[in-house]
Amino acid sequence: MESARIEKLLEKYYEAETTLKEEKELKDYFSQSDVPTHLAEHKNMFNYFNDSSLETSSRSIKLSSRTIALRWLSVAAMLVFFVSVFSLYQQNEAEKEEARLAYQETQKALELISKSLNKGTGAIAQLDNFNKGTSAMAELQAFENTQSKVFVAD
Numbered sequence: 001m002e003s004a005r006i007e008k009l010l011e012k013y014y015e016a017e018t019t020l021k022e023e024k025e026l027k028d029y030f031s032q033s034d035v036p037t038h039l040a041e042h043k044n045m046f047n048y049f050n051d052s053s054l055e056t057s058s059r060s061i062k063l064s065s066r067t068i069a070l071r072w073l074s075v076a077a078m079l080v081f082f083v084s085v086f087s088l089y090q091q092n093e094a095e096k097e098e099a100r101l102a103y104q105e106t107q108k109a110l111e112l113i114s115k116s117l118n119k120g121t122g123a124i125a126q127l128d129n130f131n132k133g134t135s136a137m138a139e140l141q142a143f144e145n146t147q148s149k150v151f152v153a154d
Contacts, residue, residue, distance in 0.1 A: 003036050010042060
């Protein structure tokens, strides 16, 4: 009965559907000395996992001055990058300010031109009054021509 359960757990294990508790159960089962022959092939794999988890290395890792220099070089590169980004940002802001001032100066110049044109419009309005007077004079002239015809016929 126990081997049937282990076979089902192995199927789940190979499908990556086991829990940690079930995997521990498999590991404990295959660490025993009396494993059925049809499951013996799996024993080597689980023993390998146990043995390899116990391995340690006595080798020391030595940091060279080249590694430290490379680290400082990367820090310097990041600083240069951030300084260049900041200077480009400042340059962009200065250009925006310059454009804003140019816009204000253009507005002032256009207002001055508008005022000058409005003064000319006032003079044109006076010409309109002159044209009205000329029209009235033409009507008087027509009246006078009619009057002279009427009085001459007498």
